[in-house]
Amino acid sequence: xxxxxxxxxxxxxxxxxxxxxxxxxxxxxxxxxxxxxxxxxxxxxxxxxxxxxxxxxxxxxxxxxxxxxxxxxxxxxxxxxxxxxxxxxxxxxxxxxxxxxxxxxxxxxxxxxxxxxxxxxxxxxxxxxxxxxxxxxxxxxxxxxxxxxxxxxxxxxxxxxxxxxxxxxxxxxxxxxxxxxxxxxxxxxxxxxxxxxxxxxxxxxxxxxxxxxxxxxxxxxxxxxxxxxxxxxxxxxxxxxxxxxxxxxxxxxxxxxxxxxxxxxxxxxxxxxxxxxxxxxxxxxxxxxxxxxxxxxxxxxxxxxxxxxxxxxxxxxxxxxxxxxxxxxxxxxxxx
Amino acid sequence: xxxxxxxxxxxxxxxxxxxxxxxxxxxxxxxxxxxxxxxxxxxxxxxxxxxxxxxxxxxxxxxxxxxxxxxxxxxxxxxxxxxxxxxxxxxxxxxxxxxxxxxxxxxxxxxxxxxxxxxxxxxxxxxxxxxxxxxxxxxxxxxxxxxxxxxxxxxxxxxxxxxxxxxxxxxxxxxxxxxxxxxxxxxxxxxxxxxxxxxxxxxxxxxxxxxxxxxxxxxxxxxxxxxxxxxxxxxxxxxxxxxxxxxxxxxxxxxxxxxxxxxxxxxxxxxxxxxxxx
Numbered sequence: 001x002x003x004x005x006x007x008x009x010x011x012x013x014x015x016x017x018x019x020x021x022x023x024x025x026x027x028x029x030x031x032x033x034x035x036x037x038x039x040x041x042x043x044x045x046x047x048x049x050x051x052x053x054x055x056x057x058x059x060x061x062x063x064x065x066x067x068x069x070x071x072x073x074x075x076x077x078x079x080x081x082x083x084x085x086x087x088x089x090x091x092x093x094x095x096x097x098x099x100x101x102x103x104x105x106x107x108x109x110x111x112x113x114x115x116x117x118x119x120x121x122x123x124x125x126x127x128x129x130x131x132x133x134x135x136x137x138x139x140x141x142x143x144x145x146x147x148x149x150x151x152x153x154x155x156x157x158x159x160x161x162x163x164x165x166x167x168x169x170x171x172x173x174x175x176x177x178x179x180x181x182x183x184x185x186x187x188x189x190x191x192x193x194x195x196x197x198x199x200x201x202x203x204x205x206x207x208x209x210x211x212x213x214x215x216x217x218x219x220x221x222x223x224x225x226x227x228x229x230x231x232x233x234x235x236x237x238x239x240x241x242x243x244x245x246x247x248x249x250x251x252x253x254x255x256x257x258x259x260x261x262x263x264x265x266x267x268x269x270x271x272x273x274x275x276x277x278x279x280x281x282x283x284x285x286x287x288x289x290x291x292x293x294x295x296x297x298x299x300x301x302x303x304x305x306x307x308x309x310x311x312x313x314x315x316x317x318x319x320x321x322x323x324x325x326x327x328x329x330x331x332x333x334x335x336x
Numbered sequence: 337x338x339x340x341x342x343x344x345x346x347x348x349x350x351x352x353x354x355x356x357x358x359x360x361x362x363x364x365x366x367x368x369x370x371x372x373x374x375x376x377x378x379x380x381x382x383x384x385x386x387x388x389x390x391x392x393x394x395x396x397x398x399x400x401x402x403x404x405x406x407x408x409x410x411x412x413x414x415x416x417x418x419x420x421x422x423x424x425x426x427x428x429x430x431x432x433x434x435x436x437x438x439x440x441x442x443x444x445x446x447x448x449x450x451x452x453x454x455x456x457x458x459x460x461x462x463x464x465x466x467x468x469x470x471x472x473x474x475x476x477x478x479x480x481x482x483x484x485x486x487x488x489x490x491x492x493x494x495x496x497x498x499x500x501x502x503x504x505x506x507x508x509x510x511x512x513x514x515x516x517x518x519x520x521x522x523x524x525x526x527x528x529x530x531x532x533x534x535x536x537x538x539x540x541x542x543x544x545x546x547x548x549x550x551x552x553x554x555x556x557x558x559x560x561x562x563x564x565x566x567x568x569x570x571x572x573x574x575x576x577x578x579x580x581x582x583x584x585x586x587x588x589x590x591x592x593x594x595x596x597x598x599x600x601x602x603x604x605x606x607x608x609x610x611x612x613x614x
Contacts (some may be wrong), residue, residue: 018451025455029463148602152594154544156551157587160566164584166577175576265456273551278571290554291466299466305460310456 007322015315022307026300027079031072041292061096062297065089087303089297093290099293099301102286107305111283114271121210122260128211129218130249133226144219150212155270159205159277166201173201176279206271217259221252254325261317265310271304341605350603355436364409375403375560383579393581395565396572401581404560409589411561412543415477416593419542422481424535426600431492432519436500442493449489457483461545464556473556477506480545481538488534495527529608533601540597546592562586 065082066075066089082088088099124145132143150158167173174197225231225248234244272284279285283302290298344350380394387393392401412545434445460483468475499505500523508518524531543562549555550563551570565586569575574582 014447014450015454017447021451022455022459025460026463029460030467032467148598149591149595152540152598153587153591154547154594156548157590160425160570160583160587162576164580168575168578262453264460265454269456269458270547272547275365276551287462288552291462296466299462303462307455307459311454312458314454 004322008319011315011318011322012219014224015311015318019308019311022275022311023080023304024076026104026304026307027076030296030300031075059092061090062092065297083304088301091290091295091298093293093295093298099278099297102298103305105282106283109280110272110284113280113282114206115204115277117206117271118210118264121207122214123229124207125183125211125214126218126253126256129215129220130222130252131217133222133252134245134248140219143215147212147215147219151216153209153212154273155206156273156277158209159202159274162201162205163277174198177281183297189308198222198278198280202274202280206267206274209270210267213260213263214256218252218256221255222248225252250281254321257317257321257324261314261321264313264317267307268310268313339398347607349599349606353596353599353601353603355405356592357600358597360409362591364406364413366404367406368410371403372588373400373403375407383577383582385579386581392585393579394473395568395579395582396574401565401585404565405562405585408562408565408586409560409593411473411556412546412563412590413593415473415480415546415556415561416539416543418474418477418483419480419545419585420535420539422478422533423484423538423542424531427488427534427538428492428531430485430489432496432523434489435493435496436515436519436523438497438500442497445489446493449486449493451548453486453490457486458545458548461549462552462554464546465549469557471554472494473559473561476541476549476556478547478548480542484538484541484545488531488538491530491534493526493528496523499523499526513587529604533604533608536601536604537599540594540601541595543593562590 017070028153033251065087066078069076086100088103091097091099094102128147129145132140132147163175167175177198228251230247231244234247272282272287274280275282275284276288283305287302290302376399378398379400380390380398383396384390384394384398390400390402392405395401395404413556430445430449434442434449446449461479464479464483465471465476468479499525505518505522508522513521538579546555547563547566550561551567553567553571555564566583569583569586574580
């Protein structure tokens with residue numbers, strides 16, 4: 001087995017373990033705590049406290065789908081089995097819609113919003129941070145405190161302020177939703193235009209906050225690298241500045257890639273709340289609705305989906321990282 | 337200890353951050369003593385703009401937003417600090433154990449830490465909060481604390497395992513000192529600066545987490561926090577009503593508190609790690 005395959009298998013194993021733990025937490029946490037939502041639903045059912053026939057029917061579906069009357073370990077097996085068949089139960093709030101259907105309709109919006117926003121923010125932030133470290137002086141003195149302040153604004157706060165300024169006061173962008181109400185999703189210029197107009201504000205608010213955090217990290221890494229001995233040595237050798245800055249950038253970049261992997265969970269969480277502010281039709285908004293309606297299957301479906309996608313994103317970054325960083329290959333070679 | 341404190345005072349970044357933080361803390365602690373009204377009392381019409389009586393106007397229930405804000409900042413800072421204490425303590429214990437003991441304990445604890453770094457703490461926070469029926473602000477703070485320790489644990493472990501092989505630790509071992517004693521006197525002083533910084537960062541992220549979870553409607557009950565003010569503003573559509581005073585002051589307060597904490601952290605960082613001073 002070559003070095004990279006070994007690295008890949010090792011990572012894959014750990015991510016599988018993490019996956020199992022994430023799924024178990026998603027199942028056990030809400031069921032282990034006293035007064036948990038599942039027990040509440042069951043007890044309301046058995047005590048006949050449910051007043052209307054509809055609620056009764058909703059809960060009966062739930063009990064049947066999740067086998068809540070059986071022992072816990074059996075429930076877990078049913079749960080895992082359901083997962084493999086892509087069945088996350090039936091929503092309470094939107095009965096009798098399937099949770100999977102609701103999530104499937106929301107996923108494209110969330111991915112379309114978050115993936116480009118996080119990537120653009122990450123790239124811009126790194127470039128700004130590197131430039132700030134390299135140019136120093138006024139540029140650094142301005143960028144650094146601004147980035148620090150932007151970074152301390154929570155995602156949704158910036159979103160609310162932008163919503164108020166650009167959508168309400170100035171009226172440049174629409175207030176909420178993913179596209180104009182009266183439109184039917186289709187492939188026309190009008191519809192796409194409407195989607196883009198609704199996309200702009202949430203996109204910008206995620207990008208701005210991401211830039212802040214990344215710029216700070218990159219600036220720190222670049223300063224650290226610029227002070228390294230190899231920079232001084234290369235300068236004394238008379239190597240051109242542009243070439244040295246390329247080395248510095250590459251070295252400073254590596255920790256930033258791991259940084260992206262580690263902070264992606266926080267970013268996704270923040271962006272989800274950003275969606276709520278703009279009532280963007282993604283996962284975050286559904287989660288918000290689900291929590292308000294105590295729609296337990298939908299809440300659990302959302303958390304599971306988010307956990308899985310964060311794991312997947314992390315795994316992808318780790319795999320790419322293995323390609324980029326020669327040290328990983330080297331360390332694997334040593335092991336052999 | 338006294339020496340590093342003297343250096344800290346000279347750092348403009350640290351002093352700026354500490355200054356903002358202390359002024360805000362003093363304001364929110366003293367103001368409720370002067371204005372002894374109940375922040376939840378409805379005293380005006382809904383969404384009244386700021387005036388000389390209502391400095392920040394009224395919210396959807398006609399409550400005094402300035403007073404609410406004072407109590408909100410208080411709760412948020414308290415939640416952040418408690419969460420910070422829990423997260424730092426758990427991270428410190430796990431990091432020290434795994435770094436100092438090494439071997440199989442280290443492998444096990446490191447794996448657990450790595451797993452919990454990847455699983456978003458945000459999700460665990462939601463799952464626990466959904467399940468607990470009566471959440472006080474203390475419960476929320478503890479939940480935030482026990483979901484955000486992995487970062488600290490990882491960094492503490494890295495530093496401890498390198499310290500473990502230093503000469504002064506070996507000497508202490510040969511001299512027959514007990515393990516707790518070695519950890520307290522030979523290891524802790526070296527990572528103390530890091531632990532303080534981690535605590536400041538954990539506090540800031542605790543405040544942000546509280547705000548996020550409250551925005552989702554899973555915040556503490558029977559209290560006012562900055563996140564809860566924002567949640568009310570959003571649920572009762574303050575932005576659509578044009579009532580900027582219902583959410584912008586709370587939003588800026590969150591940003592200002594976290595900014596001051598980050599500033600303190602950066603100031604400390606530049607002093608304790610001279611390499612990143614520009």
